[in-house]
Amino acid sequence: xxxxIIRRMLYAIPILIGINLITFVLFFVVNSPDDMxxxxxxxxxxxxxxxxxWKRERGYHLPLLYNxxxxxxxxxxxxxxxxxxxxxxxxxxxSSDSGRDIGYDIxxxxxxxxxxxxxxxxxxxxxxxxLALTIAFFRGTYIDYWAVIICxxxxxxxxxxxxxxxxxxxxxxxxxxxISGFDTGLHALKFMILPVLIGIVGGIGSNxxxxxxxxxxxxxxDYVRTARSKGLSEQMVLFKHVLRNALIPxxxxxxxxxxxxFMGSLLTENFFGIPGLGSYTIDAINRQDFAIVRAMVFxxxxxxxxxxxxxxxxxxxxxxxxxxx
Amino acid sequence: MSIQPTFLITDLLFxxxxxxxxxxxxxxxxxxxLSRPWSQVLKSTTGSVSLMIxxxxxxxxxxxxxxxxxRVAQATESQYQYSSEVHSLLDVLMTPMRSRxxxxxxxxxxxxxxxxxxxxxxxxxxxxxxxxxxxxxxHLAQPEDQKAADIISISLQASAQALFYWALIWLFMLWxxxxxxxxxxATLLANVLKAKTTYxxxxxxxxxxxxxxxxxxxxxxxQHYHLFxxxxxxxxxxxxxxxxxxxxxxxxxxxxxxxxxxxxxxxxLAGFFRGWVDDVIQYIxxxxxxxxxxxxxxxxxxxLQVYMSGHxxxxxxxxxxxxxxxxxxxxxxxxxxWTGLCRLLRAETFKLREMEYIQAAEAFGVSKFxxxxxxxxxxxxxxxxxxxxxxxxxxxxxxxxLSYINIGVDPSxxxxxxxxxxxxxxxxRDPIVWWSLSAAFVFMFTLVLFANLFADVVRDALDPxxxxxxx
Numbered sequence: 183x184x185x186x187i188i189r190r191m192l193y194a195i196p197i198l199i200g201i202n203l204i205t206f207v208l209f210f211v212v213n214s215p216d217d218m219x220x221x222x223x224x225x226x227x228x229x230x231x232x233x234x235x236w237k238r239e240r241g242y243h244l245p246l247l248y249n250x251x252x253x254x255x256x257x258x259x260x261x262x263x264x265x266x267x268x269x270x271x272x273x274x275x276x277s278s279d280s281g282r283d284i285g286y287d288i289x290x291x292x293x294x295x296x297x298x299x300x301x302x303x304x305x306x307x308x309x310x311x312x313l314a315l316t317i318a319f320f321r322g323t324y325i326d327y328w329a330v331i332i333c334x335x336x337x338x339x340x341x342x343x344x345x346x347x348x349x350x351x352x353x354x355x356x357x358x359x360x361i362s363g364f365d366t367g368l369h370a371l372k373f374m375i376l377p378v379l380i381g382i383v384g385g386i387g388s389n390x391x392x393x394x395x396x397x398x399x400x401x402x403x404d405y406v407r408t409a410r411s412k413g414l415s416e417q418m419v420l421f422k423h424v425l426r427n428a429l430i431p432x433x434x435x436x437x438x439x440x441x442x443x444f445m446g447s448l449l450t451e452n453f454f455g456i457p458g459l460g461s462y463t464i465d466a467i468n469r470q471d472f473a474i475v476r477a478m479v480f481x482x483x484x485x486x487x488x489x490x491x492x493x494x495x496x497x498x499x500x501x502x503x504x505x506x507x
Numbered sequence: 508m509s510i511q512p513t514f515l516i517t518d519l520l521f522x523x524x525x526x527x528x529x530x531x532x533x534x535x536x537x538x539x540x541l542s543r544p545w546s547q548v549l550k551s552t553t554g555s556v557s558l559m560i561x562x563x564x565x566x567x568x569x570x571x572x573x574x575x576x577x578r579v580a581q582a583t584e585s586q587y588q589y590s591s592e593v594h595s596l597l598d599v600l601m602t603p604m605r606s607r608x609x610x611x612x613x614x615x616x617x618x619x620x621x622x623x624x625x626x627x628x629x630x631x632x633x634x635x636x637x638x639x640x641x642x643x644x645x646h647l648a649q650p651e652d653q654k655a656a657d658i659i660s661i662s663l664q665a666s667a668q669a670l671f672y673w674a675l676i677w678l679f680m681l682w683x684x685x686x687x688x689x690x691x692x693a694t695l696l697a698n699v700l701k702a703k704t705t706y707x708x709x710x711x712x713x714x715x716x717x718x719x720x721x722x723x724x725x726x727x728x729x730q731h732y733h734l735f736x737x738x739x740x741x742x743x744x745x746x747x748x749x750x751x752x753x754x755x756x757x758x759x760x761x762x763x764x765x766x767x768x769x770x771x772x773x774x775x776l777a778g779f780f781r782g783w784v785d786d787v788i789q790y791i792x793x794x795x796x797x798x799x800x801x802x803x804x805x806x807x808x809x810x811l812q813v814y815m816s817g818h819x820x821x822x823x824x825x826x827x828x829x830x831x832x833x834x835x836x837x838x839x840x841x842x843x844x845w846t847g848l849c850r851l852l853r854a855e856t857f858k859l860r861e862m863e864y865i866q867a868a869e870a871f872g873v874s875k876f877x878x879x880x881x882x883x884x885x886x887x888x889x890x891x892x893x894x895x896x897x898x899x900x901x902x903x904x905x906x907x908x909l910s911y912i913n914i915g916v917d918p919s920x921x922x923x924x925x926x927x928x929x930x931x932x933x934x935x936r937d938p939i940v941w942w943s944l945s946a947a948f949v950f951m952f953t954l955v956l957f958a959n960l961f962a963d964v965v966r967d968a969l970d971p972x973x974x975x976x977x978x
């Protein structure tokens with residue numbers, strides 16, 4: 183087992199290198215640091231000197247891959263690639279274009295993102311699995327037919343409207359909870375209710391439909407027929423046999439997103455002013471802070487790959503038929 | 508010529524795509540094994556109704572893609588001057604709505620502005636009141652008393668017109684149909700009314716009636732009112748929402764120009780040749796897929812902004828610049844979204860390669876290229892079509908989200924995302940400015956909903972086995 187896990191993790195290394203190269207090419211080769219400087223300083227009335235200073239302050243003045251002025255190892259280390267890209271591998275994100283330490287910011291902003299994402303995921307799972315099981319119970323009837331249509335309609339609503347609608351209805355019209363903001367500790371609770379609720383409602387359409395197909399696939403299998411022919415009641419069949427077996431694909435599907443929960447939700451955090459990593463990213467995009475965007479691209483990819491590895495492992499754990507080859 | 512036609516790059520691509528779509532329809536019609544699933548799509552009520560609504564949107568986008576520079580003034584006898592502005596055929600059709608600018612916000616069908624202003628009343632005193640709009644309901648002398656009656660009478664007249672032409676067109680088409688099939692018009696009509704035709708003609712007729720009614724009534728009302736009100740700078744919201752159709756449709760269809768070649772070629776190669784080719788291609792798509800899509804798009808669009816601000820002189824007009832940005836967005840959306848299809852096609856090619864008929868072809872000495880083109884690719888095309896139709900609605904939704912984060916289409920371009928983005932800032936107003944949001948919602952929801960419904964029908968018809976478990 184541990185050999186398998188180690189092999190699986192080694193397999194991730196070339197992918198990480200690939201991602202690193204892509205971000206390097208995107209951020210430093212396609213556009214030179216001069217272009218970035220011009221963009222930040224404005225193209226009019228900007229002197230060469232100002233551009234040089236801007237680049238020097240942020241360490242962009244070095245050559246890209248090979249520093250001919252240095253000798254020995256320094257020829258490789260005193261380059262943008264080593265300083266900015268290679269260091270990402272050890273999670274040294276450096277400082278943002280405005281001079282803040284990105285690693286520190288991430289470690290601070292991770293927690294509000296998690297505080298929002300975890301309840302959304304858990305309660306959402308509970309709600310959608312319940313709904314999907316109910317629909318599966320009524321399969322083939324008008325309830326099933328209309329439930330699927332409602333799910334399609336819910337999928338067709340842009341996530342923007344869920345947020346705007348929720349803010350308007352609950353925050354502004356009914357004035358139950360504050361529209362946006364955040365607080366420390368337990369006081370954060372009243373700010374969390376609305377975004378969590380909207381996150382859950384926004385996911386109902388697609389997840390319920392998806393889980394319904396999983397349940398229906400499971401219901402048509404032979405062991406279910408056996409269970410029925412034993413004389414078990416429909417409820418018993420659904421809860422004891424179908425639900426348990428259908429949970430395998432559902433939960434392994436959830437595993438892949440677990441690490442990404444750290445990244446937070448871009449839209450929700452932005453709308454509700456929650457100081458998580460999602461709003462951090464959006465702010466960076468709007469301020470055109472390339473250092474932060476680069477760090478987040480790499481972090482997101484790493485988390486995704488961890489999710490893939492975890493998924494593989496969880497498959498082998500829940501399904502003994504899958505051999506570790 | 509009083510106009511100078513001009514072609515934006517996206518226009519040309521869109522036309523090319525439309526022509527190939529039409530060619531595809533002709534090819535499919537001739538081959539029974541290809542046309543059977545499609546006729547199943549058309550026989551389902553949901554399928555043909557959604558297709559009709561999608562075609563309606565598509566037609567708006569097409570009309571909006573015929574661009575030209577209008578002539579402004581005649582400098583000399585032989586020389587005309589053309590405006591640097593780019594207009595489309597749709598702008599001409601919607602002229603009053605495009606050009607009638609109010610000062611600022613006004614509610615749907617309002618005759619008075621949304622905000623109070625200092626005005627002089629008859630007695631010459633200054634007082635704060637809601638001023639009359641420049642155009643909305645300007646033909647009414649006493650708007651308070653006449654407005655409701657006027658709106659009703661315009662709507663009724665327009666509805667009568669629409670229904671008259673609708674009935675005329677349908678009667679003519681049914682008459683043609685009955686002549687061709689040697690069927691009495693009366694029996695045909697009875698069958699249509701009872702929904703006993705092979706294709707759901709009754710549902711199609713009702714849908715076309717609704718579309719016609721909505722079009723004619725909104726166009727007629729739009730001549731005198733602002734149907735969905737006006738936005739902050741006084742522009743007609745209905746006009747904006749209709750103009751946004753092109754952006755949404757284009758994002759949805761042009762992206763396939765990138766995804767399909769990449770996915771089909773790489774997927775087929777990986778599945779067919781296996782070995783190191785497969786390893787390389789798998790590596791490419793796993794790596795690309797690992798990068799969070801929003802972030803990759805954000806990075807790419809940021810870099811585009813850097814490029815555009817550095818090369819501002821290369822673009823003739825704002826429209827051209829916005830157009831290139833739209834194209835670039837399609838490109839980057841395509842690059843992030845081909846991986847899923849590629850993986851499906853690779854797996855399918857894997858399966859097909861083991862089939863006896865391929866082995867037979869190999870034994871006969873058919874070249875590898877020919878086997879790929881003639882025996883492998885045609886057999887996974889249903890997956891390609893299903894995936895294209897399934898992805899369309901997601902792309903339309905993605906446009907709105909991306910535009911909201913400012914990494915979508917150019918802010919000067921009409922799009923639902925931009926409409927939402929601008930309207931959101933007005934959420935805090937009291938009373939709330941709801942019409943921009945509602946207009947964007949109605950237009951986008953309709954398109955995405957019917958695209959989703961259509962996709963479901965197509966998936967069921969073309970292949971019930973694949974892509975089922977996928978989200």
